[in-house]
Amino acid sequence: MALNNPIAGLNKIFDNRIRLGVMSILMVNEEISFNDLKQMLEVTDGNLATHMQTLEESGFIKVHKGFIGRKTNTTYSITKAGEKAFKDHIEGLEKMIKGVK
């Protein structure tokens, strides 16, 4: 975990608003499709796909490929590691805010 800020538990991967948004959504939804994510975050296909790949490579999310009829339906869910990293990140944010006051 070289990317972690050793002081606060902040995670570089979550510096990006879209990735942070994806993680927030996955924290409260068991499973969510690519299209729903796209709709909620108001981003383009390509942009979202890149960020999803980064999150997947970090082991924070799981990808499930399925079909609805003939159309592919990709859904995502959060992993244990993802949940922990996200919680640490929020705690980090809180610490940073409190620390400055």
Added chain:
Amino acid sequence: MYHKVLFMTEQNQHLDALHDIKRMMQRSSRFISLSGLSGIAAGICALAGAWFANNWLQDYHRAYEQRGYSGAAFRDLEMNLILLAMAVAGLAFLSALYFTWRRAGRHKVPLWNHTSRQLLWNTAVPIIAGGFFLLIMLLQYNEWRLIGPGCLIFYGLALVNGSKYTVSDIRYLGYCEIILGLVSTQYPKHSLEFWTAGFGILHIIYGFLMWWKYERKTADVS
């Protein structure tokens, strides 16, 4: 001095991030565009339906006193009331949908999304199960005394179940409907009055409260 300013902007960034997280969690798990006006509209539909039902029941009772019991007249009444109930449910749903569609437009969120699908599904399950149960009770077992209370109870359960996917205040309306339904089992002769109170009056009160609490300030920005 410069250091302090740098610190402040960083702090604001962190606050923004937390704010974003909270917003995304809420937006992605709850359909918050459900409008109070929808409740009021549904309540008015129910009142209109109850007015028709009351008239038909009175006509039936008058005929009963003058000409005595007729199986055909009773079956007609039963069928008309079922159709009326379905029409009222349909109209109430459509009018409720209209105001919610308007509000979703103002929030710039689509009416048909992940959260509204979840809300619809989770309220539909108790309602459809209850609907079939009541129809079987009425048509197969000829048991009409528990239809009114049954409507209220199943609807209340649907609202409590759906409250996890929308404005959580709606669960209080659900509790009230359930209690009203249970109480009304003790007064089978006043079934229609209880039904009217539950679907008409409670909806209007709830709708007004919700509108007052969440929409009043933004209502003129249409």
